[in-house]
Amino acid sequence: MNVGKYGKALLASIGVFAATLFTNMNMFHEFTFAFLYGLIPAISAFVLLVAKRITPLRRAVYLIFTFILWFGFDLIALHERGSLILPVGKLGQTGTVILPCPATIPMIFFGWMAYGQEVFVPGSKVIFPTTFNLFLIVFGLMLLQGVLLGRGYCGWSCLFGGFLEATASGRSYGKPVKLTLEKILKKPSNLASEKEKTGLKGLFGVREEVKDVKWGFLLAISLISTIALRPIFCEICPSRVWNDYPNPASGAYFWLSISAIVGLFVVFWFALPLLTRKKLWCNAICPLGAFVGLLGMLSPFQVKIDREKCNDCMLCARVCKEYAMTADRVAGSGKAAFECTKCGRCIDSCAQGAIDVYLRGTSKKVRSWFIPISLIFTFTWLSVFVWAIVTMLPSML
Amino acid sequence: MLTILMSGLLLGLGVGTSCMAFCTPVLVPHIVADHRGGKRGLFTSTIFSLGRLVAYLTYALALGVAGETLSGGIQSSASPMLIGMGALLIIYGVSISYGHYIWPNVTSRMCGHFSSHNSTFVLGVLMGLTPCLPLTMAMAYALTLRELPASIAFFTFFWLGSSTYTLALGGATGAIGQLAVARMQAGRIRRISGIALSVVGILFFSEGLKFLSVFSS
Numbered sequence: 128m129n130v131g132k133y134g135k136a137l138l139a140s141i142g143v144f145a146a147t148l149f150t151n152m153n154m155f156h157e158f159t160f161a162f163l164y165g166l167i168p169a170i171s172a173f174v175l176l177v178a179k180r181i182t183p184l185r186r187a188v189y190l191i192f193t194f195i196l197w198f199g200f201d202l203i204a205l206h207e208r209g210s211l212i213l214p215v216g217k218l219g220q221t222g223t224v225i226l227p228c229p230a231t232i233p234m235i236f237f238g239w240m241a242y243g244q245e246v247f248v249p250g251s252k253v254i255f256p257t258t259f260n261l262f263l264i265v266f267g268l269m270l271l272q273g274v275l276l277g278r279g280y281c282g283w284s285c286l287f288g289g290f291l292e293a294t295a296s297g298r299s300y301g302k303p304v305k306l307t308l309e310k311i312l313k314k315p316s317n318l319a320s321e322k323e324k325t326g327l328k329g330l331f332g333v334r335e336e337v338k339d340v341k342w343g344f345l346l347a348i349s350l351i352s353t354i355a356l357r358p359i360f361c362e363i364c365p366s367r368v369w370n371d372y373p374n375p376a377s378g379a380y381f382w383l384s385i386s387a388i389v390g391l392f393v394v395f396w397f398a399l400p401l402l403t404r405k406k407l408w409c410n411a412i413c414p415l416g417a418f419v420g421l422l423g424m425l426s427p428f429q430v431k432i433d434r435e436k437c438n439d440c441m442l443c444a445r446v447c448k449e450y451a452m453t454a455d456r457v458a459g460s461g462k463a464a465f466e467c468t469k470c471g472r473c474i475d476s477c478a479q480g481a482i483d484v485y486l487r488g489t490s491k492k493v494r495s496w497f498i499p500i501s502l503i504f505t506f507t508w509l510s511v512f513v514w515a516i517v518t519m520l521p522s523m524l
Numbered sequence: 525m526l527t528i529l530m531s532g533l534l535l536g537l538g539v540g541t542s543c544m545a546f547c548t549p550v551l552v553p554h555i556v557a558d559h560r561g562g563k564r565g566l567f568t569s570t571i572f573s574l575g576r577l578v579a580y581l582t583y584a585l586a587l588g589v590a591g592e593t594l595s596g597g598i599q600s601s602a603s604p605m606l607i608g609m610g611a612l613l614i615i616y617g618v619s620i621s622y623g624h625y626i627w628p629n630v631t632s633r634m635c636g637h638f639s640s641h642n643s644t645f646v647l648g649v650l651m652g653l654t655p656c657l658p659l660t661m662a663m664a665y666a667l668t669l670r671e672l673p674a675s676i677a678f679f680t681f682f683w684l685g686s687s688t689y690t691l692a693l694g695g696a697t698g699a700i701g702q703l704a705v706a707r708m709q710a711g712r713i714r715r716i717s718g719i720a721l722s723v724v725g726i727l728f729f730s731e732g733l734k735f736l737s738v739f740s741s
Contacts, residue, residue, distance in 0.1 A: 343716045343720040344720070350720070350724075
């Protein structure tokens, strides 16, 4: 049995290594570096597939990924324009080319559909100052990852998710806002009490109504971005707290934008995740998560509970940070909701071993496919920023 | 006169996409929330457009009578108009999305008002009165006419041209809304539309504040 498990993990890690090497050969222009780089996801895949728990290593990879990504992102900004402030009018300048952020895809995409390719020519109808090829690469990668993994993107390689992963780390206890330290530190019992089950249905707990905010938000910003000829979400994106913050010379725009950025960051990326240990931003507001979730309707991967093994302890619902595994779902179909990021927490928490990643519509377990594919995508995104650090940092020091 | 009429029509057709673009974020969620179906969508967008016509004729009348003295006033009214429109959309959006959790007694009455055709008409009037780029261009042209009948004729044909897209959009949106309701609960669609309207309202509100600071500085 164990030989099979290790053999499968070894095969998967070889696949991850080959895929990462293949996708990054052109990027790094040096075989040795690409070889060494490919070893990291390969080893990670092996360990994740043989380990008893997914979460610790996945979280470590995710946090390192986020740190390198934003360090690389800031380094590119500093290298290219010498400042982390986005200069006034920079987006409209002829010749400016920026790597499209995946969050802007749903916004750029509709503009592209409405106005055609000329929007990518800087100086004319600028929606986002990038080249058509760069847009296609990022769009293609997002599309592929979204269709294959759905919101698995959010749990493994979201550009913003790492910060929330850190602030929402720790046990989640079902009830949403825990204002006292005693309650934050209180560990859940093995079986949920009736009171805890009721708590799981609180307003900021698992009510489906709250989750709909993201659809309305995606609808509004997609419509507005299409007409405003710019990705409107960027003007309030909380990640701009540490990158591309608006220029104070922009006057009223600066104050409105910076207030929204800092306000959303403090509330949704810091305070609420810290207090609730849940990712309210990701499952209720994030337009990128909503967009990827839409693509994920085609994903072959589905997290679900084997009802025959389940003892209704509700631990999976309590540890789920996305409100994807709810009390109703555990008792009902056993399938995780649309918001599931396939982070593996519920799988780790289940003492009965009743939860796993399945091929949608079947009872075939496919965790050994899901994890390697996720890692390939994660390290493909990361390679751009590793490349930036490797090539730019030495000249800047 | 024919030149004026053609100018209005062509300007309306030419900048109609921008005009539609300004109204789309309000009209689309409004139709999806309460007026689903191709025919109903078309009818609703017609009422909305009639509301815009009333607003345009008001401008035509004002510009025809007062001329350039009013022009500056209209420009500076952009800020309070946007703030007011934003506030209204926020109330509308919150009412149809989460209103029954927050103020259940008031919401049922408010939702009835908001889903009525009178409300669509009022939305059209308010959107028409809110200065946007196409309207500013039309007003600049109307100022050069210096005659009330010419100004009214110009604005009517400008409305005709710019409404073409809005009507098509209304029909299409209604049909899409009808398709969506086959897969999703109507209440959920209203909720999503309400959230979208609130977000648009917040944007209008912040744009109004931005203009306010521009004019005051």
